[in-house]
Amino acid sequence: xxxxxxxxxxxxxxxxxxxxxxxxxxxxxxxxxxxxxxxxxxxxxxxxxxxxxxxxxxxxxxxxxxxxxxxxxxxxxxxxxxxxxxxxxxxxxxxxxxxxxxxxxxxxx
Amino acid sequence: xxxxxxxxxxxxxxxxxxxxxxxxxxxxxxxxxxxxxxxxxxxxxxxxxxxxxxxxxxxxxxxxxxxxxxxxxxxxxxxxxxxxxxxxxxxxxxxxxxxxxxxxxxxxxxxxxx
Numbered sequence: 001x002x003x004x005x006x007x008x009x010x011x012x013x014x015x016x017x018x019x020x021x022x023x024x025x026x027x028x029x030x031x032x033x034x035x036x037x038x039x040x041x042x043x044x045x046x047x048x049x050x051x052x053x054x055x056x057x058x059x060x061x062x063x064x065x066x067x068x069x070x071x072x073x074x075x076x077x078x079x080x081x082x083x084x085x086x087x088x089x090x091x092x093x094x095x096x097x098x099x100x101x102x103x104x105x106x107x108x109x
Numbered sequence: 110x111x112x113x114x115x116x117x118x119x120x121x122x123x124x125x126x127x128x129x130x131x132x133x134x135x136x137x138x139x140x141x142x143x144x145x146x147x148x149x150x151x152x153x154x155x156x157x158x159x160x161x162x163x164x165x166x167x168x169x170x171x172x173x174x175x176x177x178x179x180x181x182x183x184x185x186x187x188x189x190x191x192x193x194x195x196x197x198x199x200x201x202x203x204x205x206x207x208x209x210x211x212x213x214x215x216x217x218x219x220x221x222x223x
Binding site for chain 2: 035041045048088092093097098099101102
């Protein structure tokens with residue numbers, strides 16, 4: 001089963017609005033990763049967060065890792081139609097990399 | 110570089126049939142893995158391998174076998190297909206393994222079991 005929980009499961013936004021997805025774990029994580037999957041496509045790696053309280057930015061995307069390393073968020077500023085897709089967080093336990101259920105983002109132009 | 114190549118892209122099977130999903134990577138990655146993705150669900154890990162000759166079970170290994178005779182190839186075998194195995198299957202590889210978190214995915218194989 002899923003060992004990291006993602007919320008919300010779905011999100012509709014108007015183009016230009018902001019969007020945030022959250023990833024929560026009951027246990028402390030060594031690191032966390034974020035992936036994006038376009039409709040009909042395959043997951044593509046976005047970023048890895050390792051340090052407590054870490055914040056990283058990629059253009060309009062801001063990734064945060066919680067101080068306790070049990071949660072993370074992905075925030076998109078001023079969404080565009082190209083942001084449409086499902087965003088997954090993932091964690092590793094030993095040699096296993098497992099994924100959350102994902103947040104599906106839909107953007108109305 | 111082709112990256113991670115999966116074949117076939119689409120397959121329809123009857124219950125009880127067997128088949129092999131092929132996965133090959135040309136990036137010299139030691140770590141390879143197989144996931145299945147069902148509608149509305151995330152990716153679930155089936156099997157993984159940290160190098161040639163080494164395989165291990167993931168979250169949902171029942172009904173699937175794997176082998177890793179070379180660094181490049183990591184086939185997934187369905188021994189006796191069941192409708193519950195209808196899914197999209199993704200193969201992925203990584204240079205640094207699960208610790209780096211950066212997996213490169215193939216384009217997927219869509220399997221339907223009737």
